[in-house]
C-alpha cells in the first residue's frame with residue numbers, strides 16, 4: 012500500500028518547508044470565508060447578491076429593469092432569470108467569485124444593453140457594483156427603468172436596520188444609506204450616478220413624487236421570507252399608483268407614461284428595512300453601488316471603482332490563462348472564458364427549510380408513479396453549490412454537482428473543497444443526501460409542486476465522490492512534484508497572499524489530512540447508506556451456474572424508485588431498462604457507482620492512514636470489479652448490461668436475462684475507470700463500441716443510446732440518443748487514462764493497434780464535441796443541456812452552463828503527444 016511512503020513524503024515535505032508556511036485548517040477556512048463572503052450568490056436573479064453563511068441577518072440585493080416608455084413595460088419587468096424573457100443574451104463574460112466579474116445582458120425587446128460589473132476590495136469585506144447601460148437602437152425612444160432593491164433582513168425586534176441618510180449631498184444624484192446587522196455590523200451604501208442621462212419629459216410629471224428625471228426611493232417593510240416576491244410587490248405598488256392617477260386624472264395622457272410608471276409611496280408606508288430605488292434613463296447611463304463596512308481598512312472610494320474593475324478583470328484573465336492554458340489567439344478563447352464564467356456564475360448560496368417525506372416506502376410490485384404525500388418541513392439547512400441552469404434549475408443537484416466540481420478542479424481546487432464541504436454537511440443521521448436540494452421559498456418557487464418533496468430511499472449517482480477521488484489523486488501528484496522540485500532546489504512556494512489562486516489545499520499536505528479526517532465519518536455514513544438502501548437481491552440468481560461459482564454476495568445493486576417508464580434515481584431518466592420492471596433486477600450503473608464510492612473511500616482512508624479500512628475498501632473494490640464481469644458482462648453482445656430474472660427459463664443459466672442497451676449505461680464502468688488496465692479484451696470491445704458510427708459515435712459526440720437500439724429516438728428522447736457532455740467528458744478522460752498515460756503502452760507491444768485506435772478516437776471525439784458546441788454557441792449565443800443526435804443542434808434547456816461547460820476543460824486539456 013502507498014500509505015507508508017506517503018507519510019514519509021509528508022514528513023519530508025514538512026521538514027523541508029518548515030512551519031512558517033504550514034496553514035492550519037482554521038486559517039485556511041478563515042481565508043476562504045473572507046474571499047468568498049460576498050458574491051452574486053442569488054444566481055436565480057439576473058443580478059442578485061447576498062453574503063455566504065450569514066443566515067439570520069443577511070443584507071440582500073436584487074436588480075430589475077423594464078422599458079417604461081409605454082404601458083406594456085410593466086408586464087415585462089425582468090428579475091428572475093426566465094427562458095421566456097427571450098433575452099438575446101445574458102451571462103458572465105469574465106467572473107471569479109473571489110475577485111469579481113462582468114455580466115452582460117442584451118434585451119432587444121426592451122431596447123437595452125446592460126452590464127453589471129461586480130468587484131471587491133482585497134479584504135473581501137467591501138464591494139461595488141457598476142451598472143452601465145445604453146440603447147440598442149438609438150433611433151427608438153426609450154425610458155429604461157432600473158430598479159435596485161436592498162433589504163437588511165432580521166427580525167423586527169432585532170437591532171438591524173437599513174436607512175436612507177437624510178443629508179443630501181451636493182450632487183442630487185447621489186443617495187446614501189446606513190445599515191447595521193448583528194452579523195455584518197455597521198456599513199454604508201452609496202449609490203452615485205456618473206453623467207447618466209435621466210429621462211426628461213417635455214411635460215411636467217404627474218406629481219412631484221413621480222418624477223422620472225431623478226432617482227426615486229421608496230422604503231417599506233417586507234417580511235424576510237417574502238422578499239423573493241420583490242417584483243410582485245413592486246408591480247402591485249405601481250398598479251395601485253396608476254389606479255390613483257387615473258382616478259384623479261381620467262384623461263391621463265399616453266405621454267405621461269414614464270411618470271405614471273414611477274414608483275411612489277401611495278399607501279404611506281412607514282419607512283422599513285427594504286429600499287426600492289428606481290432610476291429612469293433615456294440614453295447611456297452608469298452608476299455605482301458601493302458597500303463599505305464601517306471601520307474596514309480597505310474601503311472602496313467612489314472614484315476608485317473604475318480602477319478596481321480594471322484590476323479585477325486583469326486578475327481574472329490571468330488566473331483563467333494560468334489554469335486552463337488556452338492561448339489568447341485561440342479561436343475558442345472568448346467562448347471558453349464566457350462558458351466557464353457562467354458555470355461559476357451559477358455558484359449560489361441557499362438557506363432555508365426543505366420538504367422531506369420519510370414515511371413513504373416504495374411499491375416494489377407495481378412500479379407505479381411515485382407520490383410523496385407525507386412531507387414535513389425540515390431544517391433550516393444551508394448549501395453552497397453551483398446550479399445546472401440559472402433559468403431552469405436554480406438549485407442544488409447532487410448528480411450534476413460532481414461534474415461541476417470536475418470542471419472547477421482545473422481552476423480553483425480550494426473552491427471545490429468549499430462546495431464539497433457544504434454538500435457533505437447535508438448528510439443526515441441516516442447518511443442520506445437529497446437528490447435535489449431545494450431550500451427556502453425562493454428556491455421552491457421554481458419547482459413544480461410534485462417534485463418538491465424528497466425521500467430518503469432515493470439515491471442518485473454519487474458524482475461528488477467521483478470529484479473527491481479525482482482531487483485526492485491530483486493532490487498526491489502535485490505534492491510529489493513539489494517534493495521533487497524542492498529536492499532539485501528550484502522549488503518556489505507561492506506567496507500565501509496570492510489568496511485568489513485557490514490552490515492552498517493542494518499545496519499543503521497537512522491541510523488535506525485535517526480535511527480528510529474531518530469529513531471521513533460523515534462520508535462513511537453516506538457510503539453505508541448508499542450500499543444498504545440500494546442493495547439488490549442476488550439470492551434469486553444463485554442457481555445460475557456462472558454466477559454461483561464466482562459471485563461476491565455483498566455487491567449487487569439496483570436503483571430504488573424506478574417506475575415502468577423512468578429510472579430518475581439513475582440520473583438518466585428514460586434510458587431503457589428491463590420491461591417489465593422486476594424486484595430482482597440488477598443495474599450495472601448502480602454497481603459501478605458503488606465502485607466509484609469505494610475507490611474514493613479507499614483514497615481518503617489512505618490519506619489519513621487508516622490501514623484496516625484501506626484493506627477493507629480495497630477488497631470491496633476488487634469484488635465490485637469482479638462482479639461487474641460475473642453479473643453484468645454479456646459475452647454475446649460484448650457489453651455491460653443490466654440483468655433481470657427470467658421465470659420462463661429452460662436452463663439454469665438462462666435464469667439470468669441480460670437487458671442490453673448499448674449506450675451510456677453500458678459504457679459507464681469504462682468511463683469511470685473501473686476496468687483493470689490488464690483487461691485488454693474488454694477494453695477492446697468497449698473501444699469498438701465507442702468508435703462505431705453505426706451505433707454510438709456521431710459527428711457531435713457519443714450518443715446516449717445506440718442508433719441500432721429499439722428505443723433509440725423514441726418517447727421523450729431525453730437519454731435515448733441526444734449527446735450529453737458529462738458522459739462524453741468521462742469517456743474522453745477514460746480514453747486518456749487507459750491509452751494515453753497508460754503503463755501498458757510501453758510494455759505491451761502487441762497492443763499497438765489498440766492504442767492507435769484509441770488515440771484516433773480520442774482526437775476525433777474531442778474535436779467533434781468542441782466544434783459542435785462552439786458552432787451552436789456562435790450561432791445562438793448559448794450552450795445547451797444536450798445536443799441533438801441527428802443534427803447537433805442545441806436541445807433541452809438553453810444556457811445550461813452546468814456540466815455542458817465541461818467543453819472548456821476539453822479545450823484546455825490537450826495531452827502533449829497529440
Ligand SMILES: *[C@@H]1O[C@H](CO)[C@@H](O)[C@H](O)[C@H]1NC(C)=O
Pocket residue numbers: 037038040041044064
Ligand atoms: C467559516 O465559515 C463557516 C460557516 O459559517 C464557519 O463554520 C467556520 O467556523 C468559519 N471559519 C472560520 C475560521 O471562521
Ligand SMILES: *[C@@H]1O[C@H](CO)[C@@H](O)[C@H](O)[C@H]1NC(C)=O
Pocket residue numbers: 104113115124125126143144145
Ligand atoms: C458592456 O460590456 C461590454 C464588454 O466589456 C462592452 O463591450 C460594452 O460596451 C458594455 N456595454 C455598456 C452599455 O456598457
Ligand SMILES: *[C@@H]1O[C@H](CO)[C@@H](O)[C@H](O)[C@H]1NC(C)=O
Pocket residue numbers: 699703704705706719
Ligand atoms: C458497428 O456496429 C454494427 C451494429 O452493431 C455492426 O454490425 C458492425 O459490425 C460494427 N462495425 C464495426 C467496425 O465493428
